Amino acid sequence: MITAETYEVLLGTSPPDDFDALIMQADAEINRATLYGLIGRDASSFPLFIQNELQLAYAYQVQYLSENAGVLNEAGVQSFTLGKFSASAAARSSESNSGAQTLSPMVKNSLITVNAYLRGLRE
Numbered sequence: 001m002i003t004a005e006t007y008e009v010l011l012g013t014s015p016p017d018d019f020d021a022l023i024m025q026a027d028a029e030i031n032r033a034t035l036y037g038l039i040g041r042d043a044s045s046f047p048l049f050i051q052n053e054l055q056l057a058y059a060y061q062v063q064y065l066s067e068n069a070g071v072l073n074e075a076g077v078q079s080f081t082l083g084k085f086s087a088s089a090a091a092r093s094s095e096s097n098s099g100a101q102t103l104s105p106m107v108k109n110s111l112i113t114v115n116a117y118l119r120g121l122r123e
Contacts, residue, residue: 001027002058010059016066026061029103030054033111037118050117057110064104 001023004015016022031038043054079088 002055002062006055007059007062010056011063013063016062018066019062022062022065023058025065026058029061030057030107030111033103033107034115034118037115046117050114053110053113057107057114060104060106060110064107 002010004019007015007019038054043051046054079086081087
Protein backbone atom coordinates (compact mmCIF):
# COMPACT_ATOMS: atom_id res chain seq x y z
CA MET A 1 0.00 0.00 0.00
CA ILE A 2 0.96 3.64 -0.18
CA THR A 3 0.69 6.63 2.12
CA ALA A 4 -1.20 9.84 1.43
CA GLU A 5 2.15 11.56 0.89
CA THR A 6 3.20 9.00 -1.73
CA TYR A 7 -0.17 9.44 -3.45
CA GLU A 8 0.44 13.18 -3.69
CA VAL A 9 3.94 12.70 -5.11
CA LEU A 10 2.85 10.12 -7.68
CA LEU A 11 -0.25 11.90 -8.98
CA GLY A 12 0.64 15.51 -8.21
CA THR A 13 -2.66 16.13 -6.46
CA SER A 14 -3.86 16.10 -2.88
CA PRO A 15 -5.24 12.79 -1.64
CA PRO A 16 -9.00 12.57 -1.12
CA ASP A 17 -10.37 13.28 2.36
CA ASP A 18 -11.39 9.63 2.76
CA PHE A 19 -7.97 8.33 1.68
CA ASP A 20 -7.70 5.81 4.53
CA ALA A 21 -10.98 4.12 3.61
CA LEU A 22 -10.22 4.22 -0.11
CA ILE A 23 -6.74 2.72 0.27
CA MET A 24 -8.28 -0.25 2.09
CA GLN A 25 -10.77 -0.74 -0.76
CA ALA A 26 -7.95 -0.34 -3.29
CA ASP A 27 -5.90 -2.96 -1.43
CA ALA A 28 -8.77 -5.45 -1.64
CA GLU A 29 -9.23 -4.84 -5.37
CA ILE A 30 -5.51 -5.06 -6.15
CA ASN A 31 -5.14 -8.24 -4.12
CA ARG A 32 -8.03 -9.74 -6.07
CA ALA A 33 -6.52 -8.60 -9.40
CA THR A 34 -3.16 -10.19 -8.54
CA LEU A 35 -4.88 -13.42 -7.45
CA TYR A 36 -3.71 -12.66 -3.89
CA GLY A 37 -0.07 -13.00 -4.96
CA LEU A 38 0.94 -10.05 -2.78
CA ILE A 39 -0.33 -11.60 0.45
CA GLY A 40 2.54 -12.45 2.78
CA ARG A 41 5.17 -10.90 0.52
CA ASP A 42 7.37 -7.92 1.29
CA ALA A 43 6.97 -5.52 -1.65
CA SER A 44 10.14 -3.68 -0.62
CA SER A 45 12.10 -6.75 -1.73
CA PHE A 46 10.71 -6.49 -5.28
CA PRO A 47 12.82 -4.84 -8.01
CA LEU A 48 12.43 -1.07 -8.09
CA PHE A 49 10.45 -1.01 -11.34
CA ILE A 50 7.93 -3.48 -9.86
CA GLN A 51 7.63 -1.39 -6.70
CA ASN A 52 6.97 1.69 -8.85
CA GLU A 53 4.24 -0.06 -10.88
CA LEU A 54 2.63 -1.33 -7.68
CA GLN A 55 2.64 2.13 -6.09
CA LEU A 56 1.11 3.60 -9.25
CA ALA A 57 -1.56 0.90 -9.21
CA TYR A 58 -2.55 1.83 -5.65
CA ALA A 59 -2.58 5.55 -6.45
CA TYR A 60 -4.66 5.09 -9.62
CA GLN A 61 -7.11 2.81 -7.83
CA VAL A 62 -7.64 5.28 -4.97
CA GLN A 63 -8.16 8.05 -7.52
CA TYR A 64 -10.62 5.89 -9.47
CA LEU A 65 -12.61 4.98 -6.35
CA SER A 66 -12.66 8.62 -5.25
CA GLU A 67 -13.90 9.85 -8.63
CA ASN A 68 -16.51 7.09 -8.92
CA ALA A 69 -18.06 7.22 -5.47
CA GLY A 70 -20.06 4.11 -4.77
CA VAL A 71 -18.64 2.19 -7.73
CA LEU A 72 -18.49 -0.96 -5.61
CA ASN A 73 -22.22 -0.89 -4.96
CA GLU A 74 -23.64 0.04 -8.35
CA ALA A 75 -25.44 -2.68 -10.25
CA GLY A 76 -26.38 -0.73 -13.37
CA VAL A 77 -29.72 -0.65 -15.15
CA GLN A 78 -30.50 -3.70 -17.29
CA SER A 79 -33.90 -2.63 -18.61
CA PHE A 80 -36.64 -0.05 -18.13
CA THR A 81 -40.20 0.68 -19.19
CA LEU A 82 -41.84 4.06 -19.61
CA GLY A 83 -45.47 3.81 -20.62
CA LYS A 84 -45.62 1.73 -23.80
CA PHE A 85 -41.89 2.11 -24.44
CA SER A 86 -39.53 -0.55 -23.14
CA ALA A 87 -35.76 -1.00 -23.57
CA SER A 88 -33.18 -3.56 -22.47
CA ALA A 89 -29.41 -3.54 -22.34
CA ALA A 90 -27.55 -5.87 -24.66
CA ALA A 91 -26.32 -9.16 -23.26
CA ARG A 92 -23.06 -8.76 -21.35
CA SER A 93 -20.10 -11.00 -20.93
CA SER A 94 -19.75 -12.76 -17.59
CA GLU A 95 -16.89 -10.40 -16.57
CA SER A 96 -18.95 -7.24 -16.92
CA ASN A 97 -22.20 -8.86 -15.82
CA SER A 98 -21.35 -8.33 -12.17
CA GLY A 99 -22.23 -4.64 -12.39
CA ALA A 100 -20.00 -1.60 -12.36
CA GLN A 101 -16.32 -1.87 -13.16
CA THR A 102 -14.43 -1.86 -9.87
CA LEU A 103 -10.84 -1.81 -11.15
CA SER A 104 -9.39 1.23 -12.87
CA PRO A 105 -8.18 0.64 -16.45
CA MET A 106 -4.89 2.32 -15.45
CA VAL A 107 -4.47 -0.22 -12.63
CA LYS A 108 -4.93 -3.08 -15.08
CA ASN A 109 -2.04 -1.69 -17.15
CA SER A 110 0.22 -1.29 -14.12
CA LEU A 111 -0.55 -4.77 -12.86
CA ILE A 112 0.48 -6.50 -16.09
CA THR A 113 4.15 -6.18 -15.10
CA VAL A 114 3.47 -6.90 -11.43
CA ASN A 115 1.51 -10.07 -12.24
CA ALA A 116 4.25 -11.29 -14.60
CA TYR A 117 6.80 -10.79 -11.82
CA LEU A 118 4.63 -12.58 -9.27
CA ARG A 119 4.23 -15.53 -11.65
CA GLY A 120 7.98 -15.96 -11.99
CA LEU A 121 8.99 -13.77 -14.94
CA ARG A 122 12.21 -12.06 -13.90
CA GLU A 123 14.12 -9.13 -15.38
